[in-house]
Amino acid sequence: MMSYLHALPSLAHGLGTTFLVSISAMILAVGIGFVLGIVRSQVPRAIDLPILAVIEFFRGIPLLVLMYFIFFGLPQLGFKTGQNAAAIAALCLYAGALGSEIVRGAIVSISGGQTEAASALGLSRVQILALVVIPQALRRMLPPFVGLFALIVESSSLSSLINVTDLLQTAHQNVERDNDIALPVYLTVLVAYFAVNYPISLVSQRLEKRLA
């Protein structure tokens, strides 16, 4: 039991790393999502198709395989990455692919009638997008982006497998040191993830209802 109490500070530290990885990945994913999403909503289908293929690739490849490729595979090709950077890179590529769908979907859903009304006012295409469509689309994007953050936090647990000392990896290390605390330690980890992700998904659901 003492040994479990001693594990708590390191678990807290691990949770900090989980947040660091998740938040970094989220910021990058939002960036990727907006750039690709806006581009995809504006370009003709022929240009959109190759972008879509890349997005489908990052949605189709399991996150863990992507993470291992970046961490273990890329150094062979001359790109060395630290474990945290590799974890963040894999997470933001995966979440960015999902994010671009969110952005594109929201923009397309607003565009129709609004674009016509705005061009009737003589606004340019960029003005229409920046002043009319995107501000309205933001409301639609908010709930799925909040949900995406919950998915990133959940998925960040995979970074423990490339030795990022996140919450799960810290737990693992503590249990390796003293096998008898496996039950309370892993229970703590489950509860900690739940305590983070449950409120996030509640917020996402609330927003969805409110903005519907």
Next chain:
Amino acid sequence: MPMLAMSGVRKAFGTNVVLKDINLAVDPGEVCCIIGPSGSGKSTVLRCINRLVTIDAGDVVIDGLSVIDPAVKDVDLRRRVGMVFQQFNLFPHMTALENVTLAPRKVRGLSADAANALGVTLLEKVGLREKAQSYPAQLSGGQQQRVAIARALAMEPKVMLFDEATSALDPEITGEVLAVMKALASEHTTMICVTHEMGFAREVGTHVVFMDGGLIVEEGPPHAIFDAPQAERTQAFLSKVL
């Protein structure tokens, strides 16, 4: 003895008292048409009869069974009452024949063969025998409503309830549904029809009820209601719709 007797029926949704004190008797073979403005409680009256809503006070007795008697099961009431909805509410994942045979198989316990034979007969009756294998989405609104009537008849009910059966239809196809209803009336089916079709109420109805604000304001034979309405509210309503 009337087929249906409502006495002192009261129903509120929260603080909204929708039915205040409804008293109504319908004899076997009668065609009772309920008319009245939107929100007056017409649909709620129908839904009290087969316990789709439970009443707060009063009683509804249908074919000798009381809806407030806890010993009377839902299925006992619903087997005696066929209901046709404004929006048809056909089951979209079933063919016309499957829609019609569902209750005979599941509720009345008929064999598949017997249910199918009954189903085909009923579809024939509403003029849609050749549509037995069609899905609702492949049928026009008028055809869907006729299938819905066949589905309700498949219970071999004592009373048929129609809740604005033609309101969702384009004006030029209401006729085919009204014709089926007229045919049922001529076979002395007991019917209670909420309707906006004043022509139908006058021609086919044996009894017309005017409702407003959760109360029956006036009732009587069609010519009395339509040609010499007594209450001011009836006169005002009829002058708007006729």
Next chain:
Amino acid sequence: MRDAAPQLAHGFVLTLQIAFFGVIGALAVGVIGAAMRVSTSRAARVAATAFTEFFRNTPPLVQIYFLAFAIPKIPGIGPHLILPSIVAATLGLVLHQGAINIEILRAGLGAVPAGQREAAQALGLSRIDELRSVLVPQAVRISLPALGNNVISLFKNTTLVASIGVLDIFGEANDIIATILVSAELFLTVGVVYVICVALLGALFRALERKFALAR
């Protein structure tokens, strides 16, 4: 690289087996849980809701670790609950993806128009027949796209089983790398196999959606 092929193929078969049992298990959890969430028993509703929220809001990898490493440490009964790694891994996937299925099917039931329930009741159908013949078939059709996404997500998550030593295709790849170092090619190969499978699954579900589309 060519030498690795038989080992990867062997792992791929195990991946397919885990995915198969995982999908079946998660669907069973989803159906039972969704039925509990619309049941008249308050206890059943509360239990199913708690299960859903807990297991869909915690990472499947942590659930797998918990089943494999923590459960055996429960005082008294733990030692009798030591699961083979492959069972613990599959069960972890079933819990997480099953919880998501519950939510999907419950939302699907909620999306069936109210008139359908009324019509079923007016015909005198029992609650069971109303669910079985009228509501569930429509809810499943409404839920099909989301269920398909969840199957794909489970399929991708089968890679997690390697983390507790199960030799699926990804585990075999790791095993090969431990002996000979060819990781870039190898992970790319494994990744492409998954991307192809995911694309096939996606096409399969779109075909199912078209076949069972509910035209209203």
